[in-house]
Amino acid sequence: MHYRITHRTNYRHSETVPLCQNALWLTPRNDGRQQRHSCRIEITPTPTNRSTRTDYFGNEVTYFMLDAGYRTLDVVAVSDVQVKPRSPAGVLPDTPAWETLAKSLCDDLSNPGIDACQFRFDSPSAVASDELADYARGSFTSVRPVAEAARELTTRLHTDFAYDPCATTVQTSVAEAFGLKRGVCQDFAHVQIACLRSLGLAARYVSGYLRTIPPPGQPRLVGADASHAWVSVFCGPAGWLAFDPTNDLVPSTDHVTIAWGRDYGDVTPVRGLFVGGGHHEMSVSVDVAPIDESGSEIELT
8 A cells, every 4th residue: 555644733822932842753664564755744834943863763753943933833744655465464473472482582682582672661651560461361371372362462452442532641551541441542552562561571652544444435534534553562583563452453554654662652743842832722633545656646435
């Protein structure tokens, strides 16, 4: 699948903002199944200073500062990305027993899992616990392959938790979200990551987009898509495998990866601070449009 993705963020302030500094995680990654053909980030008003760097996890980050005063700020990221299907589609690879992987993950400094070790430990929004370990063991039974167990855990979270955008905020802890059994994709991902870490496994948070398909006979609504989040689990020789607990899916061509880190705090799409500004309102819209090789949008019917 080839997509053109438009992510718009708008801030409106009741008073002038004399100074702001921001960091943007809005540039899609390049990896084995995903190729970024282009990414253009437009910022209005024009920043006083702007720069780009690669963060610790290999994500491209755009930094900018405004110090001339403004009341409206627009950030628009337009990306062209191509995503290849998994091969074979829908089939999980053979993976080691989860106990074996958890035990050996950091034992041998020469094995490929050494880079994954950092994702075994607690992060601010994904903290391990005995309660989460007990829940995870419902899927991670004795000598079960790690990918097979992770896939079942994904289904259980989707079944046991309700999607509820009013139940949590970005400050809700993983323990609170687990107790509520409600939340949004960010909460689903944090709970699954913390479950896996509670068993000594390595899991990371993936931010990106999910293409939505309109009902039969209905037009695609421009801007109706949204940022999304899912989980990636280190599975030994099979590498990192992705799972989407919000939708009970193994991500394929409908998922576009922007960035990954330990949790949401590492890859917040737009993060920063401003001075003054009075009251403010923020709006976000995302459009994930399939396009053909010429760059023209494909009409879905």
